[in-house]
Amino acid sequence: MPRRLLWAGVGLLIVLPIVAVLVIIKLSQFDAMTTAGEQMQLPPEPVNMMRVREARWQPGVTAVGSVVAVQGALLRIEAEGIVKSIDFEAGARVAAGDVLLRLDAELEQAQLREAESAAALARLSFRRAQQLRKSGSIARSEFDQVAANLKQTDARVDFFRALINKKNLRAPFAGQLGIRQISLGQFLDKGSAVVSLQSLDPVYVDFSLPQQQLAELKQGLAVTVSSDSYPEQQFTGKVTAFNPEIDAVTRSIRAQATLANPDGRLRPGMFVAVDMQLARSESVLLIPQTAVVHGPYGDAVFVLEEGEQGADGASSLVVQSRTVRLGARRGDFVAITEGLAVDERVVSTGVFKLRPGMAVVVDNSLAPAFKLDPQPGNS
Structure with a gap:
């Protein structure tokens, strides 16, 4: 037993120095890697840059509205009877x-044929009575009776003609029909619904605005309408009417715009979003919407600033985050009401890959063309 302990001690004396040497070597390697990592500099990140621009545009008011047909009705029959033809x-x-x-x-x-025969006989009797009246062969009262009978028979003819005319349903205006609600051979009562008829070009869009906008509401103001049914298309029109009174419950005013609808895409009852441009204009600062970073504590953009000078004396560019307050949006741009000044440089795209203090280099070779009135190719 003492001999085994002796050999164990000798083994420990041999292994421990070797382990210590290996640990020292690894620690020195880790220190070297850390030092190299601290001294290593990543290449500047290429970014698209755009300067904050100042422009004048007409402020807009947004609202929700509904499409209404200029002419629209559920057609009903005025008489009763059996459907002979559709x-x-x-x-x-x-x-x-x-x-x-x-x-x-x-x-x-x-x-009607019976009434026409009676009217023809009454007309003949009236002509004879006229001749007899000239010769004084009949009394005035008899002549008046014959004349009244003629009028009565003519009225009866008109009555049956009107009744027959009501047996036919005609389109009161041009438009597009809906689903028919009757069948051949069916007996219809007076007022039975037959089919919906809607005039689809042009159409109205009814919407409400708060009473604060009353002073700026005028006929002829341009409106832009969009629908989730056609997310890539916008429809334009003008304000053509508005109610003279304010709604006592909602304190809003009802307005109506008229829009051309040649392809019939806007349908009565459709929910739409309305953007109405006001008559006045104002100066705003604009940046691309893609330059904005939306965070839980507010909106921010990355601004390009001059960094430290290099060995060649040239200054590098770094990005810094700056909180901004956003205004109205139009096209590819958004207005900035606070946080930026004219001609400042901001990163326009790819902001998700940046962090404050990162070195960057401007490369606008693949920068997109931002427009106030973009026209998508598939709209």
Whole structure:
């Protein structure tokens, strides 16, 4: 047993110095790597740069609205009867005066022929009475009776003609039909719904504005309308009317814009977003929307500043984060109300890869073209 302990001690005396030497070597390697990492400088990050520009634009007011047809109605039949013919296709476009529906009118036609025969006889009797009246062969009262009978029979003819005319449903204006709500051979009561007819070009957009905007609301102001049904397309029009009174409950004023809608994309009842430009203009500072970093504590941009001078005497560029306050947006730009000055340099794209104090180099060779009125190719 003492012999085993002796050999263990000898082994420890041999291994410990070797382990100590290995530890010292590794520690020196780690120190060298740390020193090299601290001295190593990353190459400047290429960024797109744009200077803060000053421009004048008309401020806008945003609202939500609904599309309303200039002419729109659910067509109903004025008479009762059995559907004899349906002269339209669901979803078709029709002109004003086109016949859409015919009810069976055989009974009314027979009554009309009877009334026309009675009117013809009354007209003949009236002519004879005129001749007799000239010769004084009949009394004035008899002549008046014959004249009244003629008027009565003519009125009865007009009545049956009007009744037959009401058996036919005609389009009151040009537009697009909806889904038909009747079938061939069906008996319809007076006022039965037949089909919806909507005029789709132009259309109205009704929207409300707070009473604070009343002084700036005028006819002819330009509006831009967008819908989530067509996210890449905008529709333009002008304010054409507004109510003279303020809503006593919401303290808002109701306005109406008229928009051209040749392709029928805007449909009555559609929810839309409205951007109305006011008549006045104001000076604003603009930067691209892609330059803004949205954070939990506010919005910020990266501003280019001069860094330390190098060995060649040239100064490098570094980026610093600066908090800004945003204003209205238009096209690819956003207005800055606080935090920047005219002609300051900001990073326009790729801000997600930057951090304060990072060295950068400006490279605008692939910078996008920012516009106030972008026109996407697929709109």
